[in-house]
Amino acid sequence: AFKVKGAKAGDKVAVNWADNTGDKNAAEATIG
Template identity: 55%
Template sequence: MAEPMRIRAKMENNAADVKVLMSHPMETGQRKNEKGDLVPVHFIQSVTAIHNGKTVLDAQWSQAISRNPFLGFRVRGAKAGDKITVNWVDTQGDKGSIDTTVVA
């Protein structure tokens, strides 16, 4: 199975610059398929980011977020070698998680 997420964290100006790309259809529930039937709603609704065990970002998402969402954020106080984890849960209960180590 293909890797469903990518993450990268790099120190920049005393903060970790984190970039996350998630592979997800983010169906709004309003799109029709080739046959003209509505595609059921299916989107990532909750995203958390954890820095060395502490939650630093907790987001509630909606249909307004695009397919294959890109998330960028900065963690102040992080150092090279720290661990960053990003988790998501979607409307069908599917989950994703990825972690990385902050590089200098």
């Protein structure tokens, strides 16, 4: 789990990452 500073309910948070094996992924979550 993670916390987002300054986020309000209904805000969308997008996260993109690439790990050291070259795998990439993305996630989008809506703060409840």
